Amino acid sequence: MRIAIIRLSSMGDILLTSPVVLALHKSYPEATIDFYTKDTMRQVIEDHLGISRVYPWNCSSNNGLEDMLDQLESLQYDHIVDLQNNWRSKRLVRELSGKIHRVNKEGIRRRVLVGLGWNILRERHVIRRYYSCISDFCISPLEEKIALPNTDSTNLTPPLSPETLATDFIVWAIGAKHFTKRLPVSIIAKTLQSIDHHVILIGDSSDCQNAQSIIAHLPKKHRVTDLTGKTSFLESVELIKRARLTLANDSVMMHVASGTGKPLISFWGSTTPELGFKPLSNHAKLITAPKRLSCQPCHTAGRSSCPKKHFNCMMTIEPGIIVESIDDALKEL
Structure with missing residues (x-):
């Protein structure tokens, strides 16, 4: 099985995808799970357990998004998990043959909270919104804990004496x-x-x-x-x-x-x-x-x-x- 996860930005949002990555990895330990994000964000997720490879979007290139689309099409994923749900991510997945799972960002309900102060959000934390969109094929339950990058091999620079x-x-x-x-x-x-x-x-x-x-x-x-x-x-x-x-x-x-x-x-x-x-x-x-x-x-x-x-x-x-x-x-x- 091949699974693609798309979350292009920002750093905090990408880190909050880690419980979903872990749940998918536990459900399908032999699966290939690739992550698509901005090149400036890759360090947030690439050392996490379960990630096979991070494919970065070269934001400085005029063809960066098209290059990412070509990569997605060539690998023929069985499942595409769109945790961004904006025009860019929709552009990336609209012609793919795999099953698409897209997060419900509850945009209208969040705007009601901002504009009127009424909290009518269905899912009170974003990681539950992320998990909801994969619950139809993810076997493992959601663990509500952030999985941090592995820093064991991090070379500390001189200021960190x-x-x-x-x-x-x-x-x-x-x-x-x-x-x-x-x-x-x-x-x-x-x-x-x-x-x-x-x-x-x-x-x-x-x-x-x-x-x-x-x-x-x-x-x-x-x-x-x-x-x-x-x-x-x-x-x-x-x-x-x-x-x-x-x-x-x-x-x-x-x-x-x-x-x-x-x-x-x-x-x-x-x-x-x-x-x-x-x-x-x-x-x-x-x-x-x-x-x-x-x-x-x-x-x-x-x-x-x-x-x-x-x-x-x-x-x-x-x-x-x-x-x-x-x-x-x-x-x-």
Whole structure:
């Protein structure tokens, strides 16, 4: 049996497909299971158990999508699992002969939640929506747990010195794709001023300026290490695996942390857990504005700016609450 899974983006959504990959692998251990995604996203899934091969879409090529279509057609899959369900994925599968299984993203119901505040979603978590579309041929039950990439062979770069990894530390993943999903720099800095733990800041190159602003607001003798823009995705995963605690926005790193089984604190602004992306962990503390705002959630994925101009969904989160949550999480260890 040959199975193709299509999820082109984004990193968090791709990581959330891992329970479906595992269920298919357990159902058909001898099957070939290939994954189709953007070339910039392949590292999220290619080391997962059950994946035979990742076929990347070369986004920088004008013919990248057509090349992926040719690859799909040539391999003659028995089942094509479309977990993207947009015009690109529909273009890829429309002429294939295998049976197509397409996720119901409940787009209208999610927009009702955003626009009216009514939660009428049938499936409350996205992994259940993913599993629903393969339930007619997947034998194994869904395990509601994130399967993390294998980082055993990851070569750590110089910033990740043995001395750094040997000490007890907290990871704070300060980034997120959209502005309205990021906890403001001022709140992070005030929180760090109030704790005495070794904290490692992680993020991609777009987070470096925010990290520098955070560091600038700290006393000279602080215990914060800035590794934003200095670690690969797999190195960041390894850091989170070794951390005592992770703090993260609604982002791929939040889902990575949920897969470790260790304490996690997540922050929610323009998106809310009701949309179906809350961390799959019994050790997660979810922090939102102290008073639920009528404008929450304001988008299904996040925005580049606050449409109300006040950003109170994040700005009203008190550093003291975060400090208290950190203390409570570390007491559990």
